[in-house]
Amino acid sequence: AAMPDGSFWIADEYGPQLVHLDAGGRIRERIGPWTVPRALPAVLATRRPNRGLEALALLPDGATLAGITQSSLDNPSAGVRGSSAVSRILLFDTRSGSSRQYLYPQEAPGLSNSAICALSQAALLVIEHDARYPSDTRNPSTIQRVYRVELRDATDVSDPENDPHGQRVEGRTLEQLSSDELIAAGIRTATKELVLDLRALGYPHNKPEGLALIGDRTLVILNDDDFGIESDDRGGIVPKILPATGERDRNTLWFVTLSAPLT
Secondary structure: OEOOOOOEEEEEOOOOEEEEEOOOOOEEEEEOOOOOOOOOOHHHHHOOOOOOEEEEEEOOOOOEEEEEEOOOOOOOOHHHOOOOOEEEEEEEEOOOOOEEEEEEEOOOOOOEEEEEEEOOOOEEEEEEEOOOOOOOOOOOOOOEEEEEEEOOOOOOOOOOOOOOOOOEEOOEEHHHOOHHHHHHOOOOOOEEEEEEEHHHHOOOOOOEEEEEEEOOOEEEEEEOOHHHEEEOOOOOEEEOEOOOOOOEOOOOEEEEEOOOOOO
């Protein structure tokens, strides 16, 4: 996320942490769940390895960062992976170091949120996908979508005590609760509205992981090509081939003009 002063922030999904760099690429600050004096919420340390803060955007105020975890947290353990379908949106004020958290409702457990773009202080665009190829005849993708996400009526689930497992409801973490149980506890997730279904456009890639908005109706989507290689499931690597074309995967920008402006 590029800042008005020429510096920029990077989200590290492994840490997870936010890294602030100056215009020349020198690190100014690292902020994670363990750092002082400024820190991310302690609950983010329960991130699933390689699925922490996957995306980052700057809100229009020029100071607040919006990040999203790729998947549900392993909170309280990896045992929730098969049932939890909420990732977490983090709003981090770079001036004060304060933060807010909101739950994003995924379509099913195990999906990925891989990109985020700010429309306003309370509205975002988010990519959600399943990392499968749409044209794979054996196990085709079912979800490769861009959603408009509204935070205005969502509940801030930050924990004032900064417990390592965050807020709890009757001793259970938020990732252990079903959507009905969240509602019963008075917790409102972010709302979302479908903006674009990439599969309907014949999108051939399995990992749409970059997102930008040009003007008010042109979306730009960039895929992660994994350097054109993938695992052969035997400890080696093979070329990453797109089932739709038979060609090796590579970074490709898609420009999609929407039928109506995003306001």
